[in-house]
Amino acid sequence: MQENVASESGRGTVPTGRSSSLVPFLFGVAQRPELPGTVLTRLLGDFGLTEAAARALLLRMRQEGKLESVRRGRGVGYRLTGEYGRRFDRIRQGAGDPQPTWTGSFHALVYRVPESRRAFRDGLRRAAVHLGYGLLQQGVLVNLQDRSGELDLLAEPPEDVRVFVARLEMSEPDAARAALLAWDLDDLADLYAGHVRTLDAAVRAQPTPPEPGPETLRRYAELLRAPMVDTLRAPRLPATLLPPDWPLPALWQAIQRLQQVFAGPSVAYVAGQVDAATP
Incomplete structure (x- = not known):
């Protein structure tokens, strides 16, 4: 299920308990391994978090081992670490991760x-x-x-x-039946197919890149976060163990189409925020 990040007033809001997934998303848009705390706080504000709430979120994530802080002069920089860091790396590898072969x-x-x-x-x-x-x-x-x-x-x-x-x-046919059960592949296939429909509908509604700004960043997050996180649920299995017409490759293609529209202006907006905070 995709998360609502837009309020009636047009300013982004994030339901309590879900805002931590915004942090790795912002690292992905920034295309940097480290971000200043002031920038993260400001960008989280674009999603409706007060400065105090953003700082509390970063502190909690650091205490939970999801972020590490690095002193930079009078400021602090943050890096993803632990499970969040590993998940971020897996998402960045994306569709380029080679499929294994069945060894028996x-x-x-x-x-x-x-x-x-x-x-x-x-x-x-x-x-x-x-x-x-x-x-x-x-x-x-x-x-x-x-x-x-x-x-x-x-x-x-x-x-x-x-x-x-x-x-x-196991024989390969038995392994395919076992994989279907172990990873709920039928339900996962339905989920991925639904994401493809949602992303393609968004691209049809917005075929050209919007202007850089917080509204574009919020819309990009609304569309992209859930599909990207759900790709982590896909097991690395041989193609012979996957259901026919496995939709994960189609989902990666839909993500790429969405990125062609929203990534450029979102990256430009976040880069501007980083540059403004850099002495």
């Missing part, structure tokens, strides 16, 4: 977690999904690669938790 087996994490450790179980599942795992069934996570070493929760699990690293050998 999935890597699997088989776990048994008592109900009293629900928080651990949910945290493990969430962290694994961020690393590209799919949930084949309760207690079984699968991936093409063994990324168990990147799961910090497995370093010192509770004594009553059991986690086993295994390989699940």
